Amino acid sequence: MSGDVDPAGFGAGRVGFLTVLYDEGCPICRTAHRWLASRAQLVPLHFVPAGSAEARGRFPGLDHAATLRDLTVIADNGLVYVSDGAWLACLWALADYRGMAERLSTPSLLPAARRFIAAAAAVRQSTRADDYGDQCDDRCR
Template sequence: MTGVPPTTTAPERDPAGVPVRGLTVLYDDRTAVGLHLCAWLARRPRLVPLELLPAGSAAAHARFPGLGGDPLHEITVVGDSGQVYRGSRAWIVLLWALREHRPLAHRLADPAGAKEARGAFLAAAKWRGPQWHGTPWGGHVHQRADGWSYHPVTGWTYAPPSRAGTGPATR
């Protein structure tokens, strides 16, 4: 892909001139926008294979242990040659990977377009739900110490707090 340099690269690889043959999308599976993004991407015709991986999963931590940043609060896309895209560059590279949106990605790949990349992506995905900053707790799961948590999509759930060295928690 040209026009959108990665924000960082893996130190053992030089991605310059290396074609992108696959992308891993690290998304927050605890937010409505993250779940919508994953479902929408799974249905789109692609020019580049996409692997969708929850950012907080054990698999993501095992595959990308030194990734840094906070993929739970900003979308992160990792190329198969070590490229790491975050923020507007991640949204652009995702559009670039999709057959019907590659022309839009090329239009957004300049500095002026990059400012609009996230909005363009969410518009293409027809995201009409509450945005991350428009919901209580920023659209993320709110967890309390007593085991109750609130998810903007699924509502309240209870998981007993872990107590090392004791039996199972009871209500």
């Protein structure tokens, strides 16, 4: 990947900024937000709470319940990245991690990256209360 293509490498053109929809009710998501925001960015990251009125207004075509389950990143050119693609897009935007994102997105390392991201999601799932159910709209407690 170079600076002239999108994070997933589909050649959609230069990305000016990425909007990161994150679950502000999740301690892991809040920590990731703070960490990402504190790093030097080659592509600016804008953070918006998933499921919020702002997210719904800016991205009316998204499934906002799904954005509370999986990290979602929207490029300014309209491309949407979810789950492992979203995490790799975030890393790709960072000055010190772009090379890592490029390596992790290769066919030989992508399966390991997906397992790592799935493990992080499992930890997130384990932070939820026992009474977690449909009525809580998939927000961490």
